[in-house]
Amino acid sequence: MNSTPEQQPIIDYEGNHLVVKAYAGCGKTTTLVAYAHAHPKLRILYLAYNRAIRDEGASKFPSNVVCKTSHQLAWGTFGRHYQHKLGNARLTDIGNLLGTRDWGLIKDAQATLAAYMSSAQAEIGLAHIFSSGQEELQTAGDAYIDKVIHSAQRIWEAMCDTKHKFPCEHDAYLKLYQLSRPQLPFDVVLFDEAQDSNPVTAAIVAEQRARKIFVGDKWQQIYRWRGAENALDEQIELGADAMFLTNSFRFGPMIAGVANAILAMQGETRPLVGYGAKDRVTTSLPFGTEHHAVLNRTVAGVIMTAIDAVTGGQTVYWNGGIEAYQISDLEDLYYLKQGRRDEIRNKRMYGPFNCFENFSEAAEETKDPEMNRLLRIIKDHPDIPKLLAALRRNSTDDQSKADVTVSTVHRSKGLEWDVVMLEEDFPDIFDTEKINGEKLVDELNLLYVGATRAKKVLVINMIVEVIIRKAVTAMKKMQASKGATA
Numbered sequence: 001m002n003s004t005p006e007q008q009p010i011i012d013y014e015g016n017h018l019v020v021k022a023y024a025g026c027g028k029t030t031t032l033v034a035y036a037h038a039h040p041k042l043r044i045l046y047l048a049y050n051r052a053i054r055d056e057g058a059s060k061f062p063s064n065v066v067c068k069t070s071h072q073l074a075w076g077t078f079g080r081h082y083q084h085k086l087g088n089a090r091l092t093d094i095g096n097l098l099g100t101r102d103w104g105l106i107k108d109a110q111a112t113l114a115a116y117m118s119s120a121q122a123e124i125g126l127a128h129i130f131s132s133g134q135e136e137l138q139t140a141g142d143a144y145i146d147k148v149i150h151s152a153q154r155i156w157e158a159m160c161d162t163k164h165k166f167p168c169e170h171d172a173y174l175k176l177y178q179l180s181r182p183q184l185p186f187d188v189v190l191f192d193e194a195q196d197s198n199p200v201t202a203a204i205v206a207e208q209r210a211r212k213i214f215v216g217d218k219w220q221q222i223y224r225w226r227g228a229e230n231a232l233d234e235q236i237e238l239g240a241d242a243m244f245l246t247n248s249f250r251f252g253p254m255i256a257g258v259a260n261a262i263l264a265m266q267g268e269t270r271p272l273v274g275y276g277a278k279d280r281v282t283t284s285l286p287f288g289t290e291h292h293a294v295l296n297r298t299v300a301g302v303i304m305t306a307i308d309a310v311t312g313g314q315t316v317y318w319n320g321g322i323e324a325y326q327i328s329d330l331e332d333l334y335y336l337k338q339g340r341r342d343e344i345r346n347k348r349m350y351g352p353f354n355c356f357e358n359f360s361e362a363a364e365e366t367k368d369p370e371m372n373r374l375l376r377i378i379k380d381h382p383d384i385p386k387l388l389a390a391l392r393r394n395s396t397d398d399q400s401k402a403d404v405t406v407s408t409v410h411r412s413k414g415l416e417w418d419v420v421m422l423e424e425d426f427p428d429i430f431d432t433e434k435i436n437g438e439k440l441v442d443e444l445n446l447l448y449v450g451a452t453r454a455k456k457v458l459v460i461n462m463i464v465e466v467i468i469r470k471a472v473t474a475m476k477k478m479q480a481s482k483g484a485t486a
Contacts, residue, residue, distance in 0.1 A: 007031045010243050011038050013213070017240040019194075019232050020215040023272045024259065024452035025250025025416070028215050029060065032190055035213075036065045045186040047073075047205065049193035053414055057192075066186070070201040071170050073184070074177030079170070087167035089155065091366065092352040097158055097166055098151055107366040109151035116152065117171040118227030120203035122179060124152050171200070178204050186210050195221040197231040214240065219263060219448050222410055224438065246272055248452075250416055252279035255451065255458050261471035262448045262464070266441065280457045283465060285421060289457075292419035293405040295412050295450045299325050300373040301425035302406050307387065309404045310394040317402035320411050322395050326374060327388060333359065333374050334384035409450040420454035422447070422461040429463060 003011055007027065010020055011034045022028035036044055044065040048054035057067040071079065079086075094106045108129075115128035129148060140148075158166035160176065178200045188211045191197070195216035205212060214235050221230050236242050248256060256274030258281055263272065285292060294309075296302045302325055306316050318325060328345065335343045337356040344350045353359045363371035381387050396402050405417065429435045429443050447467070451458055460468070 003031075003034060004247060006243075006245050006247060007034065010245075011035045013241075013243075015241055016211050017235065017238075018211075018213045019235050019240045019242045020213065020245065021217065021232060021242065022215060022245035023217055023248060024220065024449070025248035025276070026245035026272075027247075027249060028192075028245055029057070031245065032192075032213075032215065033060050033062075035190075036062050039188070040064055042187040043185065044188045044190060045184060045210075046190045047192060047201070049196065049414075053192065056414075065190075070198065070204065071174050073182075073204070074174045077180065077182070078173040078176045081162055082168040082173055085162075085165065085168050086170065088169055089159070089167050090349050091362065091368070092349065093167060094155060095352065097155060103362050103365045105147065105151060107368070108148045109155060112148055112152040113155050114171075115227060116156070117169070117175045118198055118200060120178070120199045124149055124156065128152070171198075174198075175200055181207055184208055184210070188213065191215065191231070193220075194231040194235075195219075196223045196228040198227065199229050202229065202231045202234075212240075219266060219268065219445055220413065222413065222442065222445050222449055224442055244270065246270060247275050248272055249276050250452070251276045251455055251458075254279045254281045255454055257281070258451050258458060258460065258464065258468060259448055261468050262444055262451065264471055264474070265444055265467060276455065279455070282457065282459055285419075285459055286457060289419055291403060291405070291417075292421055292457075292459075293319075293407060293412070293417040293453065294421045294423055295407055295409050295453065296423045297409060297426045297446065298373065299370075299408060300376055301423055302408055303327075303330075303377060303391075304425075305404075305406050305423060306391055306395075307381075309406070310390055314394070314403035315401060316391070316395050317397075317399040317405045318395060319405055319407035319415070321397075322392065324411070326370065327391070329370075330374055330377060331384060331388055333378055337378060409446045412453050413449055416453050416455055418455050419457040419459070420450070421459035422450050422464060424461050426461060426463050430466065 010018070010031050013035070020028065020031070032046070040062065042064060046057050046061055046065050046067045048057055048067060048069050051069055054067050054069050054072070061067060089110070091103065091106050091110065094110055095101055098106065098109070100106065112124065112128045116124045119128060121127065126145070129145060158164045159168045159172045182204065186208070189205055189208055191205050191212065191214045193216050194214040195218045214231055216232050218230050218232055221228065251274050253274040256272050259272050294305045296305055306318070309316050329349065332344045332346050332350050335341065336350050336353060336359060339355070350359070353362070359371070360375060363375055378384065399405060426447065427435055427443060429440055435443060447464060451460070451464065
């Protein structure tokens with residue numbers, strides 16, 4: 001490979017602590033592969049964010065590199081002992097364990113435990129209550145808070161008990177692995193997607209005596225809601241060296257311009273430069289487009305996009321598989337509404353609800369997003385079996401045979417398509433009463449990730465169109481100001 005002036009210092013790095021800030025499409029994987037080739041005698045661990053990225057890495061890195069996810073690291077020591085009971089704990093599972101139908105308590109305990117399993121702390125405590133996204137708990141009485149902590153501890157103990165039937169989540173055995181403070185047999189740890197690092201994984205890496213290279217893009221941090229933290233800036237604060245990859249070869253100057261307009265709203269001043277092929281930004285899908293990807297903000301939006309495509313006679317590829325978008329749950333909820341309980345397949349999820357009204361009440365009380373999305377679709381489409389049959393009949397597992405690829409922005413991360421359309425189900429980021437502070441940062445990050453999946457054509461939505469107009473206006477004002485002072 002012919003390395004760029006940005007890449008070569010990273011490839012030659014021989015220090016102990018490095019942060020590589022790489023914008024979308026700027027060849028970070030190519031750079032890391034070149035680094036591994038340049039240091040063939042070093043034992044290197046490439047720590048990937050998910051299995052798909054791990055598999056991609058395994059196909060590209062040389063033999064001195066071991067590619068694993070953090071959960072794969074933990075599997076041999078802890079995870080394999082729980083393979084007979086692995087699964088997600090539903091609200092109903094927790095209710096049965098605690099012997100209650102107090103959905104508020106159940107949700108609070110679940111959120112507290114999730115915050116603990118995503119943290120570096122050894123014990124469940126107040127910090128996990130107040131970082132769980134349950135803001136109202138900050139004003140709750142001491143007695144209730146103690147009850148939540150005690151309930152979270154009971155769930156944790158049941159998860160960790162190999163003989164207890166309560167399901168063990170994957171994050172549980174990863175947490176157990178982190179608490180064991182393992183030392184890994186590697187000279188270098190390449191920590192990819194470090195802007196969305198799980199504090200548990202970051203703690204494992206921090207414990208290592210190896211050379212550590214953290215790689216990522218802070219503006220692609222889209223999992224803060226799941227407890228992810230930006231390890232890039234944290235490592236720089238701790239004294240790490242910093243290098244940058246700003247030249248994107250995925251797209252050209254037009255899509256880069258959209259990305260820069262979004263980044264400007266974040267206060268970013270270092271520009272992303274598009275060195276890819278000639279590209280185009282438009283507000284409507286070009287006539288004659290054979291295949292395109294549609295990126296939605298929500299799962300419900302993905303389903304609606306797929307419905308529209310199928311209604312129009314198109315074949316759909318679901319990024320991550322159709323079942324990843326709650327299709328089966330939608331069918332079971334329909335049976336619950338019809339009183340056809342014997343036809344429900346997911347008994348664990350829906351069995352504890354006596355009727356559809358009980359489910360609706362639990363959804364409203366807990367504000368569970370998955371439950372409420374299902375309710376909205378049920379309301380809009382009364383004949384669910386007919387609808388789902390049509391969706392399945394007109395779906396394909398081969399993306400090359402599809403007219404349309406549908407995906408959430410979250411699932412699109414790390415992927416790219418020639419033509420990408422951003423749908424209109426993104427929130428209004430200019431509504432400062434609802435979108436502000438960290439919420440604004442998160443939504444802008446999602447728009448940036450979505451926009452930078454495109455290689456040749458980007459079809460923008462109304463929100464991005466407004467962002468571009470504001471960026472142009474700001475640029476004209478700056479130019480006018482410079483002209484006045486010249």
